[in-house]
Amino acid sequence: MTNILIPYYSAYGHIYKMSLSVAEGAKSVEGTEVKVAKTSEFEVAKKYLSTQEPYVKAQEAQADIPEATQEDLTWADGIIWGVPTRFGLMPAQMKQFMDASGGLWAKGALEGKVTSVFVSTGSVHGGQETTAITTLIPLLHYGMIYVGLPYGENPEQLTADGIGGSPYAATTVAGPDGSKTPEERELKMAYRLGARVAKVAKALKGKLNQPEEIQGSSV
Numbered sequence: 001m002t003n004i005l006i007p008y009y010s011a012y013g014h015i016y017k018m019s020l021s022v023a024e025g026a027k028s029v030e031g032t033e034v035k036v037a038k039t040s041e042f043e044v045a046k047k048y049l050s051t052q053e054p055y056v057k058a059q060e061a062q063a064d065i066p067e068a069t070q071e072d073l074t075w076a077d078g079i080i081w082g083v084p085t086r087f088g089l090m091p092a093q094m095k096q097f098m099d100a101s102g103g104l105w106a107k108g109a110l111e112g113k114v115t116s117v118f119v120s121t122g123s124v125h126g127g128q129e130t131t132a133i134t135t136l137i138p139l140l141h142y143g144m145i146y147v148g149l150p151y152g153e154n155p156e157q158l159t160a161d162g163i164g165g166s167p168y169a170a171t172t173v174a175g176p177d178g179s180k181t182p183e184e185r186e187l188k189m190a191y192r193l194g195a196r197v198a199k200v201a202k203a204l205k206g207k208l209n210q211p212e213e214i215q216g217s218s219v
């Protein structure tokens with residue numbers, strides 16, 4: 001089996017919806033097992049966001065999704081991170097999850113695993129590319145192998161419409177008030193990203209130089 005992990009954070013549900021298409025795409029590759037898992041929420045965020053109806057509804061919809069663990073990172077052969085933009089970067093909830101993986105990083109436990117990112121922004125120019133590219137930096141520190149979203153497979157990108165889609169990551173535009181939901185073209189690209197990462201992870205599994213003692217070890 002090839003194991004694909006999709007860890008994500010989603011305050012208002014856009015990245016959650018994208019994660020389901022990424023998961024479907026990964027599952028379309030034979031012999032793939034997929035786990036979708038959310039990062040834990042900050043108490044301070046709960047305190048201030050739980051007065052907002054869209055946040056409360058989106059969290060209810062994700063109630064059954066398990067929280068991502070460090071053991072999940074070890075389990076995975078491929079990891080596709082779901083990151084809504086916060087000031088042009090990944091949210092602190094995701095960064096905290098990554099920062100907790102120092103022990104795995106020090107052992108090289110993520111080296112050689114395949115990876116990619118999917119992104120949501122409020123506006124078209126609010127950080128679609130910067131969020132993907134800055135998220136790439138810790139992924140390179142991990143030693144992961146980044147898979148992009150090529151134009152050839154994703155002709156939907158070649159548009160001047162205000163939708164997501166870039167060679168760096170599958171993306172969606174939520175709208176400045178968050179009222180847009182991921183549309184068909186964005187979901188198609190998310191699906192193809194999931195399939196592409198799963199195919200590369202399957203092709204590379206067992207072929208890279210990952211120390212045996214790391215495989216399957218806990219944090």
Ligand SMILES: Cc1cc2nc3c(=O)[nH]c(=O)nc-3n(C[C@H](O)[C@H](O)[C@H](O)COP(=O)(O)O)c2cc1C
Nearest residue numbers: 010011012013014015084087088120121122123126
């Ligand atoms: C604190 C904060 C900062 C944000 N910063 C940006 C930003 O820099 N650019 C942008 O386009 N949208 C920004 N947004 C909008 C979010 O990216 C948008 O709500 C998110 O993509 C929706 O995804 P979700 O429903 O999965 O949470 C910000 C939202 C919040 C709450």
